[in-house]
Amino acid sequence: MEKLMIAGGYPLKGTVRISGAKNSAVALIPATILAESPVTIEGLPDISDVQILKDLLEEIGGTVEFSENDMTVDPSSMISMPLPNGKVKKLRASYYLMGAMLGRFKKAVIGLPGGCHLGPRPIDQHIKGFEALGARVTNEQGAIYLRADELRGARIYLDVVSVGATINIMLAAVRAKGRTIIENAAKEPEIIDVATLLTNMGAKIKGAGTDVIRIDGVDNLHGCQHTIIPDRIEAGTYMIVGAAAGEGVLIDNVIPHHLESLIAKLREMGVQIETNDDQVFVGPAEKMKAVDIKTLVYPGFPTDLQQPLTSLLTGAEGTSMVTDTIYSARFKHIDELRRMNANIKVEGRSAIINGPVQLQGAKVKASDLRAGAALVIAGLMAEGVTEVTGLEHIDRGYSHLVEKLNGLGATIWREEMSKEEMEQMKNA
Numbered sequence: 001m002e003k004l005m006i007a008g009g010y011p012l013k014g015t016v017r018i019s020g021a022k023n024s025a026v027a028l029i030p031a032t033i034l035a036e037s038p039v040t041i042e043g044l045p046d047i048s049d050v051q052i053l054k055d056l057l058e059e060i061g062g063t064v065e066f067s068e069n070d071m072t073v074d075p076s077s078m079i080s081m082p083l084p085n086g087k088v089k090k091l092r093a094s095y096y097l098m099g100a101m102l103g104r105f106k107k108a109v110i111g112l113p114g115g116c117h118l119g120p121r122p123i124d125q126h127i128k129g130f131e132a133l134g135a136r137v138t139n140e141q142g143a144i145y146l147r148a149d150e151l152r153g154a155r156i157y158l159d160v161v162s163v164g165a166t167i168n169i170m171l172a173a174v175r176a177k178g179r180t181i182i183e184n185a186a187k188e189p190e191i192i193d194v195a196t197l198l199t200n201m202g203a204k205i206k207g208a209g210t211d212v213i214r215i216d217g218v219d220n221l222h223g224c225q226h227t228i229i230p231d232r233i234e235a236g237t238y239m240i241v242g243a244a245a246g247e248g249v250l251i252d253n254v255i256p257h258h259l260e261s262l263i264a265k266l267r268e269m270g271v272q273i274e275t276n277d278d279q280v281f282v283g284p285a286e287k288m289k290a291v292d293i294k295t296l297v298y299p300g301f302p303t304d305l306q307q308p309l310t311s312l313l314t315g316a317e318g319t320s321m322v323t324d325t326i327y328s329a330r331f332k333h334i335d336e337l338r339r340m341n342a343n344i345k346v347e348g349r350s351a352i353i354n355g356p357v358q359l360q361g362a363k364v365k366a367s368d369l370r371a372g373a374a375l376v377i378a379g380l381m382a383e384g385v386t387e388v389t390g391l392e393h394i395d396r397g398y399s400h401l402v403e404k405l406n407g408l409g410a411t412i413w414r415e416e417m418s419k420e421e422m423e424q425m426k427n428a
């Protein structure tokens with residue numbers, strides 16, 4: 001097992017290229033199940049979630065070619081193999097296999113998903129949608145069983161705005177009979193990306209990116225070629241890196257419009273930001289001011305950038321309040337930041353950060369993906385060396401993190417953990 005070592009305090013400068021969006025990739029790959037002929041997805045990120053989904057498609061009989069960042073899936077010989085255990089439990093997005101397999105085979109058995117622990121993460125809205133389309137859904141020993149004689153379009157109002165439920169219902173509905181209307185749908189760019197792939201496959205979808213999506217079911221879907229959108233959360237993370245430790249960082253291959261809420265907040269903090277069609281420039285860090293942040297569904301401030309931004313706010317003058325309205329327990333990075341000398345307390349769903357403080361290198365543990373990003377940013381800001389364990393979380397979502405940061409002039413490397421360190425981690 002490896003840990004990440006970061007020697008903090010080096011100024012960062014240069015260009016970093018953003019990879020394809022993780023949260024699109026994990027839906028686009030299962031979506032290929034719905035076609036009858038090969039689908040190519042270009043620009044996938046090199047992350048472990050993508051690798052696991054590739055393995056799962058092969059487990060159900062798909063032929064998958066994956067080289068560099070492009071994946072071609074031939075779904076023609078896939079079967080509705082039950083997947084109650086094993087790799088499905090390694091990532092939360094394996095729930096997209098439910099919608100896709102239900103859409104294609106009218107049945108699926110999928111183990112309840114794993115993923116980051118950020119508080120309760122129910123999938124009741126996904127299930128409500130599948131049932132409305134005519135599926136019988138049961139939970140048997142930790143696996144969801146879905147069966148339908150036929151799927152019929154329905155009007156589905158989501159009680160909670162959910163990215164996963166919106167995409168999953170789209171996946172199940174594209175081959176249902178008749179019209180499905182999803183009301184109170186999520187509007188994230190990843191939903192538009194999935195709808196674009198499905199449309200290229202022959203689906204009839206209108207309104208993706210608004211809160212009402214209309215889907216007219218078709219009998220068959222065919223292969224196509226699709227290029228994934230850039231990862232707005234990875235881009236946002238590097239923008240925060242630039243603000244935290246930069247002397248001018250250019251983020252390339254990004255859609256600035258997807259990051260308006262972060263751009264506005266960074267500017268409010270006093271960070272200099274310039275944008276063009278597909279790049280964001282983050283100027284040299286000056287004195288930063290405290291700001292308040294409330295996470296909201298898109299286009300509000302993304303919960304996925306709340307943790308990385310908390311690290312940056314430790315260096316801002318004054319008191320900042322970060323409130324997460326999406327997840328109740330997305331503050332596991334705070335204790336670790338405190339070990340690094342941060343002055344933060346958590347009250348209910350808010351973190352209150354007093355700054356500026358000079359962070360100090362320490363041994364810290366990433367409890368989830370974005371907590372990992374937050375600790376890396378803190379490590380870059382800190383005096384001395386920071387050791388981050390829990391790398392398996394970071395590897396789920398950040399493509400070539402070490403290479404990209406070293407490319408900007410950081411001093412960061414992976415190191416094998418000793419037996420004693422692994423023992424200590426197990427007992428912690």
Ligand code: EPU
Pocket residue numbers: 023024026092093116120121122123124125126127160161162163164165186233303304326327369370397
């Ligand atoms: N919710 C329900 N019932 C449901 C579904 C969701 O109550 O059936 C609640 C959740 O508990 C949460 C809120 O609704 O409080 C939003 O959840 P959503 O379904 O939108 O989240 P998700 O689809 O499970 C995706 C991303 C997350 C990101 C959230 C919110 C993927 C694979 N994951 O999760 O990304 O935080 O949307 O934007 O797309 C990450 O990348 O680090 C990550 C956790």
